Amino acid sequence: MIATTGAGACHFALVGTPNSGKTALFNALTGNRQKVANYPGVTVERKSGALVTPSGRKVTIVDLPGTYSLRARSPDEEITRDVVLGRLAAEAQPDLLLCVADSTNLRLAIRLVLELKHVGRPLMLVLNMIDIANKRGVEIDVEKMSAALGVPVVTAVAIRRGGTDALLRQIDELVANRPENVPHSWHSPTVGELRAAQREADAILRATVRNPAKADNLTTRLDAVLLHPVAGLVILFVLLFVMFQAVFSWAQPLMNLISSGFDALGALAHDTLPGGILQSFIQNGVISGVGSVIVFLPQILTLFLFILLLEDLGYMARAAFLMDRIMGGAGLHGRAFIPLLSSFACAIPGIMATRVIDNKRDRLTTILVAPLMTCSARIPVYTLIISAFVPATKVWGLFSLQGLVMFGLYAGGIFSALGVSFVAKYVFWRDQPSPPFMLELPDYKLPRVKSVALGLYTRAKAFLQRAGTTIFSMMVLIWFLASFPQAPANATEPPINYSVAAWIGHAMQPVLAPVGFNWQISVALVPGMAAREVAVAALGTVYSIEGGKQAASAIGHVLAGKWSLATALALLVWYIFAPQCASTLAVIRRETGSWKWMAITFAYMLTLAYIAAFATFHIAVAMGAG
């Protein structure tokens, strides 16, 4: 028996090069018995799961970030190294390492196996995607390879039912047959050792693989177009355009449905509950508050659907290739493209995705500018103000003016992000030459419905959890502040004018008056720190609109009567820059491991927001929009 952890359960780890299908294998082995958490102290995702082998043995498996070597170069790869070597206090050293390899692309994986042998733990090589390899005429002598490597080798097809049966049987056999734990002798390989290992790997492959895979025909043909210097860029931009179009138009019917659902729920609460404070709390505080946020779930999921599909397809690495030089002009790394694209959905996954950038300075620049990308939480704020203040006219009979303003706000975010990174790179970090861009371009693969669905499910769960906790508690708080103390019986003004919210708003107003904000906006910005979209619901509550959210157009109607155009424009511009998201700041703090970077992000964004809103307000007033 291998030394076991816990109640007789074995603990395995999945290791492998990027794009080896490691996660697909993990999904196949563990199904929905998965747990996603973070390693303590870092935000590298720790994905673990459980399975039972044919002989009834319980096994826990942890899926480690992909790497070419244990020489860790990024936070992700450090986790892989530390878990494999048993250096992580919170994580037991795995009893068995399963090294996963793409059967059509074995060179680098075999070298990794040779390196992993030095760890001294029992090791097994899993030749994944063997079906694709066989289809392409590759013949692998598994027994000979196993003998040459000195480790068991087994084939698998992660994405097919029963494709992991042989693997499971082999695991049982291995656990029963007690391989020796050799003392660990791993050290960071030198150039000479790496070269020797790669030569040995190549020799083993020559001896054990017949007809090694040629370039994948489909990939070659697709790349001829998708990586074409001109056509490739055009297609990328069309793709991005379609993506944003989809986020706004496809999601609309579902959003209307959710919105009217919550309205009906609110009306039901209104009718069944006795009038008074409880009715107001349930209807205005809970239902309309949470509903105003959940309504954006379809947009967020549409955006993530595109990102997950492109990732699974293998296109994201190509996008980084196409954008590397363009982003380099602004001082960003090609790999920053994926995190920044995700930031259009939400800066939090975007910032977490910067872990693939190995250079620290590049990673910091990307983290600093990611919150400037127009995240989906800004959409409700923009939509509300634009529909209230911008006339729905056509420009040149073709584009709607409202759409153009929206586009301008997105462009404003993108260009300011490029500007900030340019300044960071060429003013503060001028002495740092540009770090290398080196990335494997995987073969294209049809995305699996199951893995995309699993990804979407995870995102939806995270979003709803946030809506149910952070946003919900903020809405309760704002309702409370706006309702107490209650107006005296002989009140002549609206009740909210007697509340704590009014007091806070008036206290903040002197600071925000120069940018054209009244006290109602000031008070809405406070809960807006929890999440940007909360400001919309908060404005609704503050303006005492009964039913809180009797469709956004009702709030908009009231706003149009109370604000000047200059104020509305200033608030729009404020939202491009303002660091109005406590969760983003918290993630920056966690990812950079320092309060300093969080403070810098907060300060620079707030400064930009204030200056830009100030300029917008005064220019608009000067032009007669005051």
Next chain:
Amino acid sequence: MRIRRNTNGREFVSRDSQVVTVKTSSPLGRALPGFRGRIDAIQAAEHTSVLSADELERRLIELGFVEGAIVEILHEGFFGRDPIAVRVDNATVALRRREAMAVLVT
């Protein structure tokens, strides 16, 4: 004697009118799309990558750039013909020309 240069090295016509190709190594970072050759050496010492020569060499090896491997330039970017997509045996790797200068090919 007429000397024609091609991307693989120098070609000339010998005395007995046979075309002989003398292979000379040149950096992969200068080659054009369509170039196909074999890696002669990794020489990271003289290059201005942000990485140390040692680290650049290790990273190149980890992506499969070792002596004897067959490489082919498949694609290049629009701006400054950079970066390049290189087929290394049966994998495709994207890198910038600056780093590809360290890979000598014939």
